[in-house]
Amino acid sequence: MNRFSLTGRKALVTGANTGIGQAIAVALAGAGAEVHCAGRRRCDETVAAIRTAGSTADSVLVDFADPMAATGLFAGAGYDILVNNAGIIRRNDSTDFTEEDWDAVMDVNAKALFFTCQAFAKALLAEGKTGKVVNIASLLSFQGGIRVPSYTASKHAVAGLTKLLANEWAAKGINVNAIAPGYIETNNTEALRADPDRNKAILDRIPAGRWGRAEDIADTAVFLSAPASDYVHGAVINVDGGWLAR
Ligand code: NAP
Numbered sequence: 001m002n003r004f005s006l007t008g009r010k011a012l013v014t015g016a017n018t019g020i021g022q023a024i025a026v027a028l029a030g031a032g033a034e035v036h037c038a039g040r041r042r043c044d045e046t047v048a049a050i051r052t053a054g055s056t057a058d059s060v061l062v063d064f065a066d067p068m069a070a071t072g073l074f075a076g077a078g079y080d081i082l083v084n085n086a087g088i089i090r091r092n093d094s095t096d097f098t099e100e101d102w103d104a105v106m107d108v109n110a111k112a113l114f115f116t117c118q119a120f121a122k123a124l125l126a127e128g129k130t131g132k133v134v135n136i137a138s139l140l141s142f143q144g145g146i147r148v149p150s151y152t153a154s155k156h157a158v159a160g161l162t163k164l165l166a167n168e169w170a171a172k173g174i175n176v177n178a179i180a181p182g183y184i185e186t187n188n189t190e191a192l193r194a195d196p197d198r199n200k201a202i203l204d205r206i207p208a209g210r211w212g213r214a215e216d217i218a219d220t221a222v223f224l225s226a227p228a229s230d231y232v233h234g235a236v237i238n239v240d241g242g243w244l245a246r
C-alpha cells in the first residue's frame with residue numbers, strides 16, 4: 001500500500017480558488033482524492049486544472065463572513081479530509097485598530113475554522129469513520145508580527161485549537177494538524193515582494209534564500225492528509241525555509 005496515496009478519499013479545501021488553497025486542492029487531487037473546492041467565489045480555475053489532469057473536483061460556495069457557513073456540508077456527505085485554508089488579514093496600528101477589523105479576521109480565521117472542524121468531526125463520528133484535518137496556521141502562530149493584531153490572535157488560536165482538537169479526537173481516529181507557512185509567493189504577499197527594502201529584509205532572514213511556493217505547502221498537506229501521517233497529532237509543522245530556526 002502507498003501510504004501517501006489519497007485514492008478513494010473525499011476532501012474539502014476552503015479558499016481553494018487561489019494561492020495556497022489552490023495548490024493544496026491540486027496536490028490532493030494529484031494524490032488521488034476527490035476534491036471539493038470551497039470559496040466565496042466559484043473555484044473554476046482550480047476545478048478545471050484538476051479535471052484536465054484527469055481527477056475529480058467540484059466547486060462549493062461558502063462565505064465565512066458567516067462563520068457557521070460550512071457547518072451544513074458534512075453530515076452524510078462522506079468527507080474524509082478537511083483543509084481549513086481560507087484566511088484574511090487586516091493591517092493597522094494597534095492604537096487605531098477597529099472592532100470591525102478585529103471581528104472580520106477572527107470570524108474567518110478562527111471562529112469559522114473551529115465550527116467547520118466541529119461539523120466535520122461530528123459527521124465522521126456519526127458515520128464511525130476516521131479522518132484528517134489540516135489547518136493553515138502562520139509564522140504569526142508563534143511570533144507577534146506588527147500592525148496585524150487580529151491576524152496574530154487568530155493564528156495563535158489556530159495553533160492552540162489544533163492541539164486542543166487533537167487531544168480530544170486523536171483516540172477517535174481523527175488527526176488534527178496544522179501547517180505554518182513562511183513567506184509564500186501568493187496574492188497575500190504581493191505588496192511585500194513589490195517593496196525592494198521589505199523584500200530584501202525578508203530574503204536575508206530566510207536560510208533557504210528564497211520565497212516559498214504554494215506547492216511547498218501543498219506537499220506537506222498531502223502528507224498530513226494521507227495514512228503516512230497516521231501517528232501525527234496536534235503538530236504545527238513549519239514550512240518556512242528555516243525562518244523560525246533563525
Ligand atoms: P490568498 O491568495 O489571499 O488566499 C486566501 C483564500 O481565502 C482565498 O481563496 C480567499 O477567497 C479565501 N477567503 C477569504 N475570505 C473568505 C471568506 N469570507 N469566505 C471564504 N473564503 C474566503 O492568500 P494565501 O496566501 O493563499 O492564504 C491562504 C492561507 O495561508 C491563509 O489562511 C493565510 O493566512 C495563510 N498564510 C499565508 C502566508 C503567505 O505567505 N502567503 C503565510 C502564512 C499563512 P477570495 O479569493 O474570494 O478572497
